């Protein structure tokens with residue numbers, strides 16, 4: 001879904017997310033698709049269109065996330081909050097597998113977010129392997 005953002009807010013978000021998906025860290029330049037603004041808490045659940053509730057996401061993460069704010073931790077089967085890019089640090093909840101192609105969940109939040117947003121899907125993993133070979137990935141570790 002395309003939403004309108006005032007220029008100042010868009011620039012603030014671009015700076016914060018450094019042209020990467022705030023969830024799977026895919027660089028816009030690698031994906032070849034413009035990142036989309038994501039409401040961390042959806043507007044339908046009272047989430048506001050303010051910096052503290054917005055991040056940039058790739059289209060796949062945005063699509064899989066939809067209006068969800070929770071997911072199931074596959075390790076415990078328990079429902080947990082999804083990763084909140086403005087309140088939590090990516091590296092506290094996620095890490096890259098040694099070869100850089102898959103994301104590992106370090107916490108219940110990380111694991112539930114990976115599963116819910118399908119962050120290691122069968123399209124992105126081979127693409128990441130190519131980016132690693134080319135030296136373009138991972139953007140953060």
Ligand SMILES: [Zn+2]
Nearest residue numbers: 021024058061
């Ligand atoms: Zn993503």
